[in-house]
Amino acid sequence: MSDAGVTTVSSNGVYAFTKPNRDSITLLAGLGVEGDVHAGVTVKHRSRVAQDPTAPNLRQVHLIHAELFDEVARAGFDVVPGALGENITTRGIDLLALPTGTRLHLGAEAVVEVTGLRNPCAQIDTYRHGLLKQVLGRDEDGRLVRKAGIMSVVLTGGEVRPGDPIRVELPAEPHRPLERV
Template sequence: MVKGYITAISISEKKGQKKHNIESAQLRVDHGMVGDAHAGQWHRQISLLGIASIDYMRNQGVNVKPGDFAENITVEGIVLYELPVGTQLQLGNEVLLEVTQIGKECHHGCEIMKQVGSCIMPTQGIFAKVLKDGIIQVGDAVCILND
């Protein structure tokens, strides 16, 4: 069983706002992260990004931190964008996610794209829906269940 851990949890209360980091969050089935503006009953309830992807952009000279790519959960130890759609991830002891999409088109006017001419979200960010409710915290394990 491949295992990583949560290095950051990020949320924004309104769309268009920069996400800020929090220590824990409640995830709800058919919704996503409680209090996050991007939550809702759709296939992209939770966004995840690997810390290695953020480090890659830092090495390109961009001053970024977890949450700056609008991801909800930053993970270390798992190459998220290599997971197939349908993969189930357990976060902590309670939460169960299912990967629904790999990558997304950058929104028009992405600040990172303007700065360096490339962005990692189109190829390295992933999206998931919540299958089982629970609370997650920074430092919680992330396990691939159907590896």
């Protein structure tokens, strides 16, 4: 994972499925991406707000691995960074294999802590019909595998840019596998 890095950063100040790519984003400790509609101490995703608007925001920063775009391209889907609403697109790190509580050091200052898996929703099929089936799979035991990235909270703020390195800091064992948040 020594070659792990940020390929793209994205944010959007309004509710929309996709997020425009930026030259940089600023992460704010305890809040998320400055100026992003999902930033805040309490949950901001519409479906979660409807359930409990006072719930803590465990989905402040959404990360997706660029390798997913490569995978869906082989199935005929053209998906670019930011298109699935992620804030940070990575390459060279198996995000889905990280345990809960992993800390990702992004660039010179920013640190996020992994809280869980993104649960892909039907909006993905609105973006590209049939894509939802590509970002959901089954493991050898028939269990559902969510491939649409991971969610995190910001521990230490800072600016994040394409080309920034990512350093992985695993939590103490025993490791807990990622679950849907």
